[in-house]
Amino acid sequence: MAREVEELDALLSLLTDAVGVVKSAYSAHARQPELEDAAGQPTQLGASEELHQARRNISSASRRTLLLMANSAFETAALRVAAGACVADHLLPHPSGLPITDLAAKCDMEADKLARVLRLLACKHVFREVAPGVFANTPLSTRLARKHGMWDLVNHITDECFKSSAYLYDALAAPVFKPPFAHAYKHDAGYWAYMAGVDKTMGARFGRAMLGVDMAEIGPLLSHFPWETPPPGTTVCDVGGGVGTVSLALANRFSQLKLVVQDTPNTLAQARLEWKETAPQVVSEGRVDFLPLDFLTQAPNVGCEYYYVRCCSARLRSDERSEAEQRQLKHVVHDWADEEAVRLLRNVRQSMGAHSRVLIHEFVIQPLFPPPTDPREGTTSSAPSPSLAPDSSALHAHHLDLTVLCLLGTKERTQGEFEHLARKAGLGFVRLWNLGE
């Protein structure tokens, strides 16, 4: 009993401290805290590691039951309905609410069924029932409007990721493993081939979804890595850069950088349109090039200085010494099994010069078991043990780990696994940049 009370006290003080950190951030930004965004939307409040940790502690304090976890599939399904039917957009002109009959008519759905879906979401602060059968947006649901990249991201997750995830058990239990995506979509050639050939709308949505994911994650990358240090003319090559989301943020913030976005021709066509619309000046100044590349068979553009892969950045240095170059790989290595990942990194290494760097920006899977205790220094972890579940900082990484397992049959990696890949590609580990994601 005494131990349980002690744990509750520890939990209380952990939460009090964490809430204090978040409150200070709100004060610094002259914003009133909102219940809906207390544990989310990190970009609006800045990106300090202390703030990230505080948010993680707050959200991990709300424990879940097995029943709630099993039923959370319906939250995903309900989000798909809301995003697919553009409910947030229909509610935007009606801040004090819209009767469900009018809303359902706009969505071309049955009023009673749509109301039931929205009520489930309202339990999670996504939409609000302001009077019987009258619904309005909340700060969270507003982010589901089409103008936000989050709309595409939520559609991507609640559509192909969710449908694939329903087949995870079948895929693992089958005598021969095929990614769950292949089971769900009855298509064996893979997710990339499906988007390039069968469903280009899904492909375009994926590109835009990457913009949505990145808005939340680019902040720490911009502020934690010393991008201001490289001299004018420094070239960053965004290998497998998609529509160039990170490059776009870098180009806008650091005017001395030159960007080279390399991806498949289809994706680059989309990238050119995106940049023309959102960064016309960078395009007209000639600070960005879009160069097609198959990174599994070709070396990227020669003559740059950095390479980048996503979430936590591990910097890898070429053993070779020649010209300075930068390449950037973001959210790319996790899409590939070891063999292809090594091939990709070897191709990058081929184009590297003496001072070239590879920045791999990915989640780094951390152990969930308690860290070893050093008798001289005490525990080495800052994890909020024992009161909080160990999901606090790891949940996002494990979500993404299962996302790539379901869509592609691949994995997120530990630091050791990244170092192993790097060694096989002839690269050396230099430094881990913790972006607190």
Ligand SMILES: C[S@@+](CC[C@H](N)C(=O)[O-])C[C@H]1O[C@@H](n2cnc3c(N)ncnc32)[C@H](O)[C@@H]1O
């Ligand atoms: C997960 S997305 C990441 C995009 C971007 N790095 C980001 O984080 O927004 C992976 C990218 O790899 C690209 N890709 C897949 N296979 C490729 C290949 N063989 N050569 C070049 N790019 C490829 C895809 O088109 C996609 O844009």
